[in-house]
Amino acid sequence: MDLGIEGRRAVVPAASAGLGLAAAQALASAGVHVAICGRDGDRVAAAVEALAPVAAGDHVGLVADVGSTEGAGSFVVRAAEALGGVDILVPNAGGPPAGTFGSTPLEAYLPALELNLLSTVAMCHAAVPAMVEQGWGRVVAITSVSVRQPISNLILSNTARAGATGFLKTLATEVARHGVTVNSVQPGLHATDRLVSLHGGDTSGVAASVPAGVIGRPEDFGAVVAFLASEHARFLTGAAVPVDGGASGGLQ
Numbered sequence: 001m002d003l004g005i006e007g008r009r010a011v012v013p014a015a016s017a018g019l020g021l022a023a024a025q026a027l028a029s030a031g032v033h034v035a036i037c038g039r040d041g042d043r044v045a046a047a048v049e050a051l052a053p054v055a056a057g058d059h060v061g062l063v064a065d066v067g068s069t070e071g072a073g074s075f076v077v078r079a080a081e082a083l084g085g086v087d088i089l090v091p092n093a094g095g096p097p098a099g100t101f102g103s104t105p106l107e108a109y110l111p112a113l114e115l116n117l118l119s120t121v122a123m124c125h126a127a128v129p130a131m132v133e134q135g136w137g138r139v140v141a142i143t144s145v146s147v148r149q150p151i152s153n154l155i156l157s158n159t160a161r162a163g164a165t166g167f168l169k170t171l172a173t174e175v176a177r178h179g180v181t182v183n184s185v186q187p188g189l190h191a192t193d194r195l196v197s198l199h200g201g202d203t204s205g206v207a208a209s210v211p212a213g214v215i216g217r218p219e220d221f222g223a224v225v226a227f228l229a230s231e232h233a234r235f236l237t238g239a240a241v242p243v244d245g246g247a248s249g250g251l252q
Contacts, residue, residue, distance in 0.1 A: 004231030006031030010088035011079040011127065013066040016043040019142060019187055019221050020092045021050070026222030027229065028052040028059060032088065035060035035079035066093050072119035076126035085134075088229045089127040091120040091141040091164075096156040104155055116143075116160035121167055128175060137180035138229040141168055145186045147240060149248045165240055172238035181237035183228050188244025190216040212245030 009032070012024040016038030024034045028051040036051075038044040041063045048061035060082040064075040072093070080086040096112035120141055131137025143161045145151075150158040165184055172182035189206055206215060224243050227233055242248050 001232075003030045003226060003229070005088070005226075005229060008032045008087040008229075009080075009083040009085055010034045010090065010229070011076055011083070011086050011123075012036050012090040012092065013064070013072065013075055013123065014038065014092045014094060015090075016040065016047040016061075019190060019218055020090070021047050022190075022218035022222035023090050023092070023140075023142065023225040024222075025051055026219065026226035027088065027090075030226050030230070032229075033058045033060075033083055035062065035083050037062045037064040037066065037075050037079070039063065039065050066119050066123070067115045069114060069118045069122040073122040073126045076123050080127065080130070085130060086127045087131065087134075087136060088138045088140070089123060089131075090225060090229075091123045091139065093119050095144075095154075096160065098153050099155055100153055101155055108156060109159070112156035112160045113163065116157060117163040117167065120164045124167075124171060128171070128180065131180045132175055132178040135179045137175075137178075138233075139168070139171070139180070139182040140225050140228045141182075141184040142225070143184045143186050143240070145188045145242055145244050145248045147184075147186055148242055148250050169238050169240075176237050179234075181228075181233065183233075183237060183239045183241065185221070185224055185228065186240055186242045186244065186248075187221055188216065188242065188247045190218050190221055210245040210247050214245065216243065216245055 010027045014020045015024045015036035024036050028034050044061040051059045066072040146158045147161050147165045
């Protein structure tokens with residue numbers, strides 16, 4: 001299916017591996033020029049090589065840490081300069097440490113909020129005004145199913161990502177009339193290298209907990225991100241879409 005975004009420019013942080021890379025690959029396959037980043041230069045270079053070619057030199061890899069507001073905003077600015085602008089933004093970052101209310105000190109919350117809430121705000125500040133000015137834009141943030149159904153022992157992630165979802169929903173209502181849509185995707189269990197390694201290469205046990213009977217492929221997730229960035233999704237905004245094989249139990 002032609003997504004209608006060939007030639008558009010996308011900024012995908014934390015995309016040297018995992019679901020960020022899957023999103024970047026799906027966008028590149030749709031003919032989008034993509035800028036990605038990671039903290040390891042060699043991994044970033046390898047990830048850029050793995051992107052579907054639009055034409056030689058059309059994709060950009062930058063070394064950056066988006067775990068702070070300064071790093072997140074700076075990356076988007078640098079990426080937009082390299083691409084000549086930004087049409088699609090896919091806010092993404094790693095997760096904070098695990099823990100419960102009882103085991104998590106108060107001082108751990110501010111770094112988690114910066115990592116999974118304020119970095120998203122900073123990326124949007126760096127990209128969305130230009131989208132509004134040009135009358136077209138897509139924000140597709142990667143969050144977690146923990147927003148819909150909090151995950152035990154992940155109190156920091158549950159708290160910060162819920163805040164990000166509230167921010168994105170509010171932003172969606174403010175910029176919709178300018179041709180800019182803002183949505184988020186909530187990944188469940190996908191066969192990333194990290195998940196497979198955590199289970200010693202055998203994910204059959206965790207797949208049994210998913211109604212679909214399997215864990216997702218990273219490309220399944222990337223395809224949803226690309227669709228939300230497409231022309232076909234122009235009337236879809238303010239949504240938080242679970243991509244989890246039916247694992248979350250909530251009604252909405």
